[in-house]
């Protein structure tokens with residue numbers, strides 16, 4: 467199975483399904499061919515030419531919950547500068563115990579492991595209680611419109627499942643600790659429009675200047691502290707070994723700010739992570755205003771990247787904008803960013819952080835990595851394909867894989883969308899073994 471997984475990863479790297487334009491059918495056909503060599507018939511869906519999704523099912527007896535491998539995406543992000551790579555990014559080279567290339571870690575290795583485990587379970591005549599599904603999709607790197615979202619909207623009866631495992635997870639976050647992902651924050655990108663009165667720039671006294679209003683609002687937004695909520699960061703902090711008074715202060719919404727400032731002196735990255743997972747964040751990132759040096763601007767526009775915790779909605783965002791803006795609120799028009807500018811509103815979502823399924827994932831990690839290992843619940847600060855399943859059916863969706871530990875957290879994270887992306891062969895073996903055990907035990 468190991469050699470099959472390696473050659474699947476290599477072939478998908480060579481297929482270069484860079485999104486845009488994607489052309490994911492190349493890698494969908496790779497998986498289809500592989501499965502058919504085991505006598506497995508897959509269903510192929512092609513919402514637009516050259517871009518598609520694959521679904522295969524091992525039918526269960528109906529006596530237990532269903533499980534999906536995936537959605538696993540085969541599209542990859544572009545390579546900005548090929549010269550910076552140690553090896554060419556689309557050859558799938560083998561070096562130093564790793565397969566190198568764009569997509570290796572995000573997330574072709576998971577697709578390959580899941581396809582191989584699925585195929586071998588099928589060929590040994592696996593008879594699960596609940597259905598085992600394999601879903602491979604296009605377009606995750608650009609919002610999932612033609613991939614996971616399209617499948618959930620157009621073929622809900624085919625992809626509805628109780629549980630799923632996909633990217634990412636298994637990242638080392640401390641000695642003998644690895645993460646699994648059980649939720650994600652939402653996105654509420656917002657635009658503010660400011661009006662003023664145009665007049666000659668040489669006589670600005672008492673003028674109504676749209677850019678000056680925008681500047682005041684930017685300052686108010688930056689100074690505003692939205693409510694804090696430590697329910698998501700609590701288990702993480704405990705797991706990474708923070709205890710005693712320090713933990714108590716970090717767990718108190720009232721003292722968290724003070725503690726984050728202290729923590730930032732030691733580790734800016736940790737502080738930023740805890741900050742983002744304990745509150746709604748907003749970052750004013752684009753501003754435009756004025757047209758000419760000698761004219762007082764009559765309009766200005768400000769785009770704000772807003773990220774919300776699970777449970778927070780658009781009304782929540784508006785309420786806090788109103789509070790932050792105070793008396794300036796009447797001078798501002800606030801709207802949702804347009805969908806074609808990436809502005810679709812996305813709620814955050816969560817699955818259970820504690821459940822028999824989570825315990826099963828942990829016992830498998832202990833068997834494969836060692837009894838000293840513990841898994842730690844984390845949520846992702848950005849959106850993933852899991853949200854479509856959680857929203858449609860409250861599917862228990864987890865980022866779960868097993869890294870071999872040879873790459874530390876910082877290196878691993880730098881490989882996602884980064885230079886010299888690669889995956890260790892041992893990670894392939896451990897992840898495949900993990901999925902095999904998960905399916906066998908959970909569906910038995």
Ligand SMILES: [Zn+2]
Nearest residue numbers: 572573606633
């Ligand atoms: Zn990915």
